[in-house]
Amino acid sequence: MAKFDPAVPFAADAFAQLAIELHDAPGLEETVDAVVQFALQAENCTYAGVALAVRGAPAEIGAVTDPVVEEIYQAQIDADEGPMITALTERMTVYIPDTAAETRWPDWQRRVVGLGIGSVLHVPMAASDRAIGVLSLFNTRPDAFDNDDEAIAHILARHASIAVASARHEETMAQAVDARKLVGQAMGILMERFDVDDDRAFAILKRYSQDTNTKLRDVAQQLVDTRRLPAVRSEESA
Incomplete structure (x- = not known):
């Protein structure tokens, strides 16, 4: 599928279809899986993932499109540091255009370079001023993400935040x-x-x-x- 352009009507139609799919998803697991699968189609990424915030506990892995992402996530959760953790705790977008040149998280840098990751984009997910999680995009090439990619990622993160918050509420009510x-x-x-x-x-x-x-x-x-x-x-x- 061609990369989506947020300036054309097709993109609006695609996000409208995504909103329907997220609304119809039977649970949290299916919701986040739909998000990462959509990211693979809409974005210039090799892999995608969603990490979820958990109140009073470490983040948890919501969905990944490849075991590589799970490994990268888990290492950061265990160490309680890395760009995903920063995006989650500080609610800020973290873009690393060239992992080989990254110096802020040396352990993370060595791991992702060793796994063949060239560039990474983490976008925070939030709803009602509450952290929901992080949408992560990975590409094997450096400088893979441009302004359009980031704009699409923010739109996707907003859709995902609302859907995840709703799915969690429904699960909580069902558990109650x-x-x-x-x-x-x-x-x-x-x-x-x-x-x-x-x-x-x-x-x-x-x-x-x-x-x-x-x-x-x-x-x-x-x-x-x-x-x-x-x-x-x-x-x-x-």
Whole structure:
């Protein structure tokens, strides 16, 4: 497919189609995979990837078009430094036209040069002033990305940010519904076993969650799976 030109209507049509695909994607994994596959078609890149921000934890690899990108990402996540980490934490575009001449991240530089990467473009993804991740483009040639490439990457990153934020919200809501169902099952077991009402059953689960420093959902899961609560105190003394 020819490289997209953001100045012509075809580009608008292509991004409109992408927006539909992202909206219809069944989950987060499918969403980010659609983004990187689109990047391969729309951009002058050999490889593409998306790294995702995780609140209170290291970044995680969302999607890659080649194992090379996964290796480059993982090395930066493990070291907590590199151009992708900078783009993510500082929410700034990082363009490295010639990896052979890069001096800011020597360990990263040696790795990517050894993997045959000539130029790299990282564009931050954000929604509602919250870091979502980074869209990364790689080319085996130096000086591969021009202003048009960066402009397209920013448009793609905006689409991706909204789609990823939406997919995460839907997953969170689904997990919350599943957790409520699981807690309800566990409460039913306690109500039947000890002849207590729902308030008392929930209080028992909550106490075991606190006493064992375990999430309420996990306590409920253990009870449903084993018909037993963590061995802290007997259920009857609750």
